Amino acid sequence: MPRENKFVPDWKQDEWLEQLMDQYGNQLTNLAFSYLKDWGRAQEVVQDVFVTCFHRAYQLEEIRSVEAWLYRITINKCKDVLKSSWFKRVIVGSPLFQFLRSKEPTPHEHMLQNSEDEQLAQCVLQLPLAYREVILLYYYENLTVPEISELIDVNQNTLRTRLKRGREKLAQLLEGGDHDER
Known part of the structure; x- marks a missing residue:
């Protein structure tokens, strides 16, 4: 259960999180993609980052840079995914995954191609x-x-x-x- 947030009132916590998502969502997704090389997994990681932020909003008094805090959480979550047995088994080890993968380029791949x-x-x-x-x-x-x-x-x-x-x-x-x- 998350600790009570004394820094951001409950009624403002949703607004704060929405501002974070608007301001940093694309940057964090691109950062996660650079680690995972999979657009869908990168988006999942970023969603998890924002859930973590919501539950840790009480730490804001201790945080010097919100941007650095978000990058650190994203990097750590990406490293966790890369270390996970699921990732190694499904992404790295499975030829079936390559066959099932969509032939449509992800938005990030499309942008890079152009x-x-x-x-x-x-x-x-x-x-x-x-x-x-x-x-x-x-x-x-x-x-x-x-x-x-x-x-x-x-x-x-x-x-x-x-x-x-x-x-x-x-x-x-x-x-x-x-x-x-x-």
Whole structure:
């Protein structure tokens, strides 16, 4: 049972949540998609994020940045999905899933197909998770190194190294191949 929210009155909690969904819904869905590479699962994760926000509204007094808080919850939920046995069994391991998957592109895939940045976006999604995460947060979400460091709980120097290596791997992918198999 959720704790009583002393920061947001009950009658305003619905309005607050609606504002969060309007303001951050698309960003969080794109972030979740970058982890899961499945539009439907990304949408489910974001719905779960907003349910969590509703139940944790009492924590608002302790939160320095709502945006960072939402990103952290989304990232953690995506990692939970990736670790789940269901995901490994159904998404990764099942050839039946590939057969049943709709041939219609998702809205995100459709947008990428029509974009002149399609190749870049596809290459970013091919990066290993550690590099993809920092590249997306730095370039697409316009977060600073200190913000990302706090958000994903990684030392700033480590983060800078990941950014550098991520850019190098991205350049290799854009040139037509991954020559470095680290």
